[in-house]
Amino acid sequence: MMYVLIFLQWICVLALAPLTVGIVRKMKAHYQNREGASILLPYWTILSLMRKEMTITRHSSWVFRVVPFVVLATAVCLALLVPSIAYGILPHAASNIFLIGAIAALGSVFLVLGGMDTSSTFGHMGSSREMTLAALVEPAFYLVLSTLGLLAGVWSLDGIVGYFAMSPWSAVVPVASITLLALLAVILAENARYPVDNPATHLELTMVHEAMILEYSGPYLAMLEYAAAIKLTVMLVLFMNLVLPFGLLHPAFGLALIPVALMVFVAKLTLGGLLVATIESTIVKMRFYRMQEYMSVAAIGALIGFILVLIGHTL
Amino acid sequence: MDIRSLLSDIGLTSATGEAAVLVPVASFADMAHQCVAAGAPLVFMYATDERAAHKTYGVHAVFSVAVSGFLTLKCDVSAEDRTYPSLTRTIMAAHWYERLMHDQFGIVAQGHPDWRRLIHHENIPEGTYPLRKDFAVDTQLAHAQVPYPMHAVEGTGIYEIPVGPIHAGIIEPGHFRFNVRGERILSLEGKLFFTHKGIEKLVEGKLPAQALPFIERISGDMPVAHTLAFAEAVERACRTVVPKRARALRVVWSELERITMHIFDIGNIAGNGTGFTFMAAQGFRMVEELRRLHDSLTGHRFLRGAITLGGAHDISAEAVMDILNSLKKTEKDLQAILDIAFASDGLMERFETTGVLSREAAIDYGARGVAARASGVGIDMRRDHPYAGYADLGVLVATESSGDVAARFKVRAREVAESLRIIRSCLEKLPEGEAQTAVVVREGEALGWAESWRGAIIDWVRLDEGGRIDRCAISDPSFMNWALFGEIGPGNIVPDFPLCNKSLNLSYSGTDL
Numbered sequence: 033m034m035y036v037l038i039f040l041q042w043i044c045v046l047a048l049a050p051l052t053v054g055i056v057r058k059m060k061a062h063y064q065n066r067e068g069a070s071i072l073l074p075y076w077t078i079l080s081l082m083r084k085e086m087t088i089t090r091h092s093s094w095v096f097r098v099v100p101f102v103v104l105a106t107a108v109c110l111a112l113l114v115p116s117i118a119y120g121i122l123p124h125a126a127s128n129i130f131l132i133g134a135i136a137a138l139g140s141v142f143l144v145l146g147g148m149d150t151s152s153t154f155g156h157m158g159s160s161r162e163m164t165l166a167a168l169v170e171p172a173f174y175l176v177l178s179t180l181g182l183l184a185g186v187w188s189l190d191g192i193v194g195y196f197a198m199s200p201w202s203a204v205v206p207v208a209s210i211t212l213l214a215l216l217a218v219i220l221a222e223n224a225r226y227p228v229d230n231p232a233t234h235l236e237l238t239m240v241h242e243a244m245i246l247e248y249s250g251p252y253l254a255m256l257e258y259a260a261a262i263k264l265t266v267m268l269v270l271f272m273n274l275v276l277p278f279g280l281l282h283p284a285f286g287l288a289l290i291p292v293a294l295m296v297f298v299a300k301l302t303l304g305g306l307l308v309a310t311i312e313s314t315i316v317k318m319r320f321y322r323m324q325e326y327m328s329v330a331a332i333g334a335l336i337g338f339i340l341v342l343i344g345h346t347l
Numbered sequence: 348m349d350i351r352s353l354l355s356d357i358g359l360t361s362a363t364g365e366a367a368v369l370v371p372v373a374s375f376a377d378m379a380h381q382c383v384a385a386g387a388p389l390v391f392m393y394a395t396d397e398r399a400a401h402k403t404y405g406v407h408a409v410f411s412v413a414v415s416g417f418l419t420l421k422c423d424v425s426a427e428d429r430t431y432p433s434l435t436r437t438i439m440a441a442h443w444y445e446r447l448m449h450d451q452f453g454i455v456a457q458g459h460p461d462w463r464r465l466i467h468h469e470n471i472p473e474g475t476y477p478l479r480k481d482f483a484v485d486t487q488l489a490h491a492q493v494p495y496p497m498h499a500v501e502g503t504g505i506y507e508i509p510v511g512p513i514h515a516g517i518i519e520p521g522h523f524r525f526n527v528r529g530e531r532i533l534s535l536e537g538k539l540f541f542t543h544k545g546i547e548k549l550v551e552g553k554l555p556a557q558a559l560p561f562i563e564r565i566s567g568d569m570p571v572a573h574t575l576a577f578a579e580a581v582e583r584a585c586r587t588v589v590p591k592r593a594r595a596l597r598v599v600w601s602e603l604e605r606i607t608m609h610i611f612d613i614g615n616i617a618g619n620g621t622g623f624t625f626m627a628a629q630g631f632r633m634v635e636e637l638r639r640l641h642d643s644l645t646g647h648r649f650l651r652g653a654i655t656l657g658g659a660h661d662i663s664a665e666a667v668m669d670i671l672n673s674l675k676k677t678e679k680d681l682q683a684i685l686d687i688a689f690a691s692d693g694l695m696e697r698f699e700t701t702g703v704l705s706r707e708a709a710i711d712y713g714a715r716g717v718a719a720r721a722s723g724v725g726i727d728m729r730r731d732h733p734y735a736g737y738a739d740l741g742v743l744v745a746t747e748s749s750g751d752v753a754a755r756f757k758v759r760a761r762e763v764a765e766s767l768r769i770i771r772s773c774l775e776k777l778p779e780g781e782a783q784t785a786v787v788v789r790e791g792e793a794l795g796w797a798e799s800w801r802g803a804i805i806d807w808v809r810l811d812e813g814g815r816i817d818r819c820a821i822s823d824p825s826f827m828n829w830a831l832f833g834e835i836g837p838g839n840i841v842p843d844f845p846l847c848n849k850s851l852n853l854s855y856s857g858t859d860l
Contacts, residue, residue, distance in 0.1 A: 064628030153508050157841065161530075227693070230622040234515040238622075238842040316693035317622035319701075320530060320842045 033283050037118045040290065044297060045111040045269070049261040050074035052268060052301050059309035060232075074261060078254045086250035092150045099146030100248065100255035106139035107259035107266075116269040117297050118281035119194035127188035129177040133170075136222065139259065140166055147244030154236045158243025161320065165228060165240065168327035169221045175334035176215045180274070183208055183341045189270070196277035205275060207344070211337030212274055216307075217330035219267045223260070226311055227318040227326060238317075268304035269297070276300065348386060349415050357381040367407060367419040375422040376432040379408050382420070383438050387412045388713060391805045392434070392444035393820030394452045396480045398426045404454050406431055408441070409794065409805065413731035417794055417805075424454055433459040440713030443830055451478040451547075466540040466859065469495045477548055484548050498536045500526035505533065508841065512541050519855035523832075527841055535836030535844075537829055539858050546860040550819050555581040555788060555808075556656055558816055563651050565823065566857030568611075571604040572799030573857075574654040577819070579734055580795025580808040587657055587786045591778040594736035596659035598773050599670070601735070602766040604650055605800040606674075607637040609759040609766075610681060612852050616756055617688050620846035621697045629684045633677055640673045658783030667774050678767055685760055698753035701839060702847030705750060708834040715824040716802020718831060718851055721758045722750035728798035735797075740769055752850040762800075788814025799824060801854065823857035 054071035061068025088096065113127050113135070125131075140162065147159035181187045183204070184195035196204055205212070221228045224241035236243060245256045273280065279296030281289060318326055354362050357378050362368040370378050383389055391409035398404070403423040410418045424431050433456035434441040445456035446465035453476040456462075467475065472491040476482060499507060506527050512520035522538040546565060550558035555577075562577040563570045575597055582589060589597075614630015617623050638648040645653050645660050653660045662670075688694055704714065709722035719726050728734065729742040745761035747754035792809035802824030811817040828851055835847050 060624065064624055065632070066628060153510070157508070226622065232624070233619075233622065235619070235845040236515055237510065237844050313625060315623075316691060316697055318693070319697055319840070321840055322696075 033287075034121050036287070037121045037281060037283060038112070041115070041117040041121070042112045044294065045116050045265055046108065046262065048298070048301060049111075049258065049265040050078060052265040052305055053261045055302055055305035056264075056308050056312075059306055060313055063309060063313035074257075078258055081249075081254035081257070082251050084250040086252055088249075089150050089152075089247065092247075095145050096149040096247075097252075099142045099149070100252040100259075102142040103139045103146075104255045104259045106135050106142075107262040109135050110266045111262050113189070114266045114270050115190045115193040115273065115280070116266065117293050118283075119190055119197055120282045120284075122188065122190040124186065124188035124191055127190040129181055129187055129189055129192075130174075132189055133174055133177060136173075136263070137166070137170070139263070143241075143244050143256075146248070147246075150247045152247055154239065154243040154246050157237075158240055158246070161240045162244060165221060165323060165327075168324055169218055169330075172214055172327055172331040172334050173218045173222070175331060175338055176211055176218055179211045179334060179338040179341055180208065180215075182338070182345070183211075193270070193273050193277065193280065194282075196274050197280045197282075201277070205277075207340070208274070208337065210333050210340070212271070214330045214333035214337065215271060215274070217326065217333070219271055220308075220311065221327065221330075223264045223267060225264075225308055227315055228323060230317050238320075265301065268308070269300055272300035272304050276303075348412050350412050350418050353382065353385055353387055353410075353412055353418060356385055367405075367421040369421050369423065372422045372424060372431045375406070375408075375420065376434050376436065378420055379410075379434050379441075380437045382410045382418065387418060388710070389434070389438050389440045390417070390713060390803070391807070391820075391822045392441055392448065393807055393818075393822075394448040394454055394478075395809070395818050396452060396478065397423070399480065402426045404429065404452055406448065406454060407807070408434060409807070411726075411731065413726075414733075416732065417796075419794075429453055430455045430457050432457050435459050435461075439711040440827070443826065447826075450476075452476050453479070464493070464495055466543065467493075468538075468540065469493050477545065482548075484545065495538070497524045497538060498526070498534055499524075500533050502528075504528050512538075521855050523844075525836070525841060525844070530840040530842065532836045532839050532841060532844065535832050537832055539829060539855055542856045542859045544856070544860060547819055547821060550816050552815055554815055555786065555810070558819065559656060562821075565821065565860060566825070566854040567649060568608055568854065569604065569799045569801060569804075569857065570649055570651045571600045571653050572797045572801075572804055573821075573823075575601060575735065576795045576797040576799075576804040576806045577808070577821075578654055578656050578795065579797065580793050580806045581656060581788075581810070582786060583793035583795060584791035584808055584810050585786055585789050585814075586791070587784060589657060589735075590781050590784055591736070592661070592780050593658040593782040593784070595773045595777055596661065596782055597654060597735040598737060598740065599662075599770055600645075600650055600653040600659060601797065601799075602770045602773075603637070603641065603670075606677070606763050606766045606770075607634055607641070608800040608852075609763045610634055610637070610677070612759055612849070613681075613685070613688075613756065613763075615852070616698075616752065616846070616849045617694060620752075620849040621694055623688075623691065623694050626684060626688055626694075629680070633680055636673065637677065640669065643669065655783060657786040658781075661782035667777065671771065671774060674767055674770060678764075681760075681763060688756075695753060697843075697846065698756055699749070699751055701752045701843050702835045702850055703749070703751045703838075704831055704835050706748070708831070709750070712831055712834065713827050714802075714831055715827050716799070717755050717758050717762075718802070718828050720744065720746045721754035723748040726803070728796050728803045732796060734795075736773065740772060742769065752846055755850045790814070801825060801852070801857075802828065821860055823854065823860070825853040825855075825858040828853050829858055 053074040058068045058071045144159040147155035180192045184192040229240040281293040387410040390411045395405040407421045450466045508525040510523040512522045520541040526534045565573045611634045614627045618627020642648045704722045706723045709719045709724045725744045725746045727744040729737045796805045805822040807820045809817045
């Protein structure tokens with residue numbers, strides 16, 4: 033039973049990840065009074081990239097070839113370990129927040145290495161920026177996760193989502209609201225979205241994530257694009273599961289509720305996509321040298337949330 | 348200021364200034380400096396090959412004497428020696444022109460502080476001077492490897508970023524070399540001239556009417572301004588008087604081009620430059636509507652064919668109503684998106700203090716158009732040297748003082764408003780009669796000019812006895828403004844460069860005739 037749910041959750045995230053990207057793009061197009069491409073386009077992009085030949089520069093090493101596999105593997109692990117459809121199914125040790133943070137960081141580090149391996153200008157620029165951002169994002173990221181862990185009294189994401197799902201909404205979400213806002217800021221930064229990075233830009237000089245993968249083509253590019261889609265999906269669903277912890281499955285409920293849980297999952301993805309599209313359509317990308325301010329706000333938000341929870345515990 | 352008093356100031360009491368004033372080679376630089384010091388900026392330099400007649404090359408320097416006209420100083424450089432003292436030593440605005448004249452004619456400006464090649468890249472052999480009369484237009488050049496050094500900064504932690512000439516997106520080719528420390532730009536230099544078409548050479552020996560299509564294609568987004576400057580030069584050389592209706596229509600076409608491209612830039616700067624996609628989507632939609640209007644009026648979306656020699660494309664009374672109705676909608680929509688743009692703190696934060704061009708640099712480099720006006724230099728050919736039908740329109744020149752991207756954005760927004768007023772005022776009292784007169788070609792030479800949406804265009808045309816073009820020198824605003832990046836870039840961070848670039852929106856093709 034438990035393994036069925038784990039497998040179902042994993043497959044759903046992997047299958048629907050490109051859809052999330054399609055939904056965000058479609059909604060952004062609507063904000064611009066455009067029709068926009070089909071929400072299924074990211075699937076076609078990945079499939080057509082898989083069939084294309086790869087152009088790999090002579091000046092690259094084995095690192096360049098390993099990166100897509102590592103990055104995709106970390107994303108697939110995240111899809112397995114982050115609760116998206118059900119809770120109470122993963123061992124606490126596997127869903128540990130520090131483990132998940134480290135897996136995400138591993139993917140980032142390899143992306144950075146891939147960007148640097150070809151010695152191309154833009155790759156280096158992107159990698160340098162990514163490391164700068166990572167140094168700014170990680171404190172906020174761990175503070176947010178720790179606060180949630182402290183609040184739930186458990187150090188696994190599965191347990192945290194379970195705590196949110198089992199408690200009355202008004203008792204937990206308002207308390208954690210500052211932390212959740214900080215989490216949103218972190219998610220936007222981690223996934224190279226506004227106001228940190230622009231996933232739709234063609235201007236190499238402004239890129240972060242796109243600059244690192246600029247030298248990749250064909251199946252490797254497909255793997256990296258797919259990994260990015262999975263990461264975005266996982267994090268968005270996690271955020272939605274904390275803000276709206278409804279409709280989640282638990283082994284005790286039995287299998288009958290699976291269709292409902294799936295519909296809720298898709299609805300949360302759509303809502304998350306709408307949220308990202310709204311943010312990206314209404315705000316301007318920030319100046320790169322103001323990122324520390326943005327991330328400081330996130331970190332301080334997380335810290336305030338942390339202190340609030342500590343005070344709550346002592347009372 | 349008046350040209351005669353300027354001439355007497357610099358010691359040339361006998362000259363009238365109507366034709367080019369011939370001065371000795373030795374005092375050329377000094378007199379040019381005196382003109383600039385007296386408040387008549389150097390706007391244009393060109394050379395001529397007069398070896399057949401006098402065994403000399405002519406080097407011309409054109410000064411803008413607002414509002415009475417242009418003064419041209421000329422010196423004859425001997426064909427053997429080919430040197431004259433550089434003007435750049437005291438006049439920064441001459442720096443690219445002198446390098447250009449060397450690449451075109453092999454004339455050496457002695458004492459030029461940055462004596463490198465300009466339009467010739469590595470692959471052009473030494474001693475190739477294509478605008479000399481004895482250089483055949485179909486010459487096959489050998490592939491050479493001549494050094495083309497670029498500025499470099501050395502030191503710990505300094506990196507060089509080469510960008511282009513091939514870029515993402517649909518833009519023209521151009522290479523940029525950044526020297527950075529972290530993200531901070533220390534120096535920035537462009538290597539352009541990848542789009543050489545040889546237009547100045549190609550039009551030689553052609554009748555003006557045959558040359559017009561070449562001029563129209565110098566830069567795809569400013570055909571009206573380029574053809575207008577050329578047509579005015581030819582008409583002045585041939586002493587043709589253009590009918591009043593054509594003069595008014597020329598204003599209408601010029602201003603339609605300006606409105607369209609300014610709205611494009613407003614959308615492009617705010618939308619693609621900062622990622623505020625809403626502005627790009629709406630701006631480009633409005634541009635498309637205007638392009639369809641152009642198509643319905645002239646049969647060409649980019650207004651090719653709007654300016655003819657001796658006239659302008661004529662329109663019917665219904666077309667007048669079409670223009671007015673379209674512009675009413677454009678004005679309303681533009682106001683709506685500008686309100687949103689100015690209300691966005693994030694957008695204004697990106698614009699302000701980004702890419703600052705100081706007033707001093709704008710004057711020294713001879714910056715043109717929006718770049719100059721946004722830095723507090725109130726120059727505009729439409730007011731300073733009225734042409735076509737601008738004389739009695741009282742053009743208001745929009746200036747800002749901060750010189751940053753925000754200033755250039757605001758200048759564009761204000762200029763659209765002024766252009767709308769000008770078009771309405773022209774269409775209200777559009778003179779009756781013909782919009783075309785015949786241009787009878789004859790020997791002569793003259794300057795022609797126009798304020799394009801990018802800035803001033805100045806053409807100098809000389810027609811031979813048969814009325815064919817002997818020499819046509821063209822000064823495009825992009826040529827003057829590209830060098831500004833050396834001033835604008837440093838101090839900014841690399842991710843802000845595309846925004847600075849879009850705020851100037853220069854033409855690669857227009858720079859490289």
